[in-house]
Amino acid sequence: MQFYYDFHTHSCLSPCGDNDMTPYNLVNMAKLLGLDIIALTDHNTCENCASAIKVGESIGITVIPGMELCTSEEVHVVCLFDNIENAMRFSDHVISTMPPVKNRPEIFGEQLIMDEEDNVIGKQEKLLTLASAISISDVCKTVENYGGVCYPAHIDRSSYSVISNLGMITDDMGFSAVEMTSEADREALINMHPILDGVPIFVDSDAHYLENIKDAENTIDLPDKSAKAVIDYIKNLPKMKERI
Amino acid sequence: MDVKNLVEELGLKVLCGENLEREISGCYCGDLLSWVMSRANEGDVWLTVMGNINSVGVAVLADVACIVLTENAALDEDALKRAMQNDVIILQTDKNSYQMAAAISKLI
Numbered sequence: 001m002q003f004y005y006d007f008h009t010h011s012c013l014s015p016c017g018d019n020d021m022t023p024y025n026l027v028n029m030a031k032l033l034g035l036d037i038i039a040l041t042d043h044n045t046c047e048n049c050a051s052a053i054k055v056g057e058s059i060g061i062t063v064i065p066g067m068e069l070c071t072s073e074e075v076h077v078v079c080l081f082d083n084i085e086n087a088m089r090f091s092d093h094v095i096s097t098m099p100p101v102k103n104r105p106e107i108f109g110e111q112l113i114m115d116e117e118d119n120v121i122g123k124q125e126k127l128l129t130l131a132s133a134i135s136i137s138d139v140c141k142t143v144e145n146y147g148g149v150c151y152p153a154h155i156d157r158s159s160y161s162v163i164s165n166l167g168m169i170t171d172d173m174g175f176s177a178v179e180m181t182s183e184a185d186r187e188a189l190i191n192m193h194p195i196l197d198g199v200p201i202f203v204d205s206d207a208h209y210l211e212n213i214k215d216a217e218n219t220i221d222l223p224d225k226s227a228k229a230v231i232d233y234i235k236n237l238p239k240m241k242e243r244i
Numbered sequence: 245m246d247v248k249n250l251v252e253e254l255g256l257k258v259l260c261g262e263n264l265e266r267e268i269s270g271c272y273c274g275d276l277l278s279w280v281m282s283r284a285n286e287g288d289v290w291l292t293v294m295g296n297i298n299s300v301g302v303a304v305l306a307d308v309a310c311i312v313l314t315e316n317a318a319l320d321e322d323a324l325k326r327a328m329q330n331d332v333i334i335l336q337t338d339k340n341s342y343q344m345a346a347a348i349s350k351l352i
Binding site for chain 2: 016070074099131
């Protein structure tokens with residue numbers, strides 16, 4: 001069955017995420033736009049995922065606990081998990097590897113942890129935009145150890161992408177899919193990086209504001225719309241090195 | 245040596261900043277923001293190609309004298325707005341970071 005998806009969204013916990021991006025608002029907006037499955041992927045944390053999952057359960061939309069990890073090379077990677085426990089274990093691990101720099105809300109924005117009814121229940125004190133200590137060559141293995149899957153985010157962007165920061169994507173990184181923005185010139189990218197030929201491309205919104213969440217447009221073919229079905233689908237894709 | 249002198253001596257383009265009378269004490273080159281944040285010194289001229297909103301945050305946190313976007317690297321619209329709010333001076337040059345650092349080292 002085809003399901004409409006968006007596996008890359010931010011909540012008010014991301015410093016650059018709008019404070020209106022509460023778990024409640026985000027998930028309800030996604031439902032209004034006709035999406036079947038979304039992932040909440042704040043920078044370097046999964047602490048708003050449990051609330052978003054609860055909202056999703058109450059209105060019938062699947063919310064995958066996820067994270068947009070910033071590797072030590074400042075490459076963004078979308079990480080997805082099939083249950084909140086694994087996601088939170090990973091989240092705690094990532095935060096423990098980050099430098100002890102405190103957020104300055106007046107510069108970077110607030111980092112609010114909320115419950116499913118828009119109540120602020122905490123704040124993340126560490127600045128979440130910083131790089132973690134996990135390198136691009138270890139990210140797949142590390143995420144797999146926590147039961148998740150991952151793919152490099154917005155590889156067509158000029159910042160925080162594997163291609164902009166490292167100049168290339170290589171098979172030994174261990175990825176099996178990539179994310180591109182809806183504006184990407186796919187043909188040009190594949191010509192310049194032939195390794196991408198035939199590699200599945202996810203197109204997500206990377207929404208930081210409610211108005212940036214996109215209409216249901218991109219679909220994924222799954223047996224059902226559970227988080228597990230998504231994780232299994234990505235797990236079973238051939239790695240880039242197996243395609244060569 | 246202040247930022248105003250630097251702009252005049254090296255012919256830099258001012259993208260943001262009204263008061264350029266900020267004293268310069270050194271120079272730092274780097275594009276990985278996490279790296280710059282923990283290593284650039286207060287009063288440094290920061291040479292980088294990263295013109296996004298987080299660069300402005302890093303400039304404030306590290307309290308650098310100014311950002312110089314080398315090789316005509318672009319400044320995002322969001323970054324410009326944030327820089328204006330926080331009085332961050334942002335300059336631009338067509339020179340690369342090596343050429344710019346070499347020129348600055350003769351001045352300070």
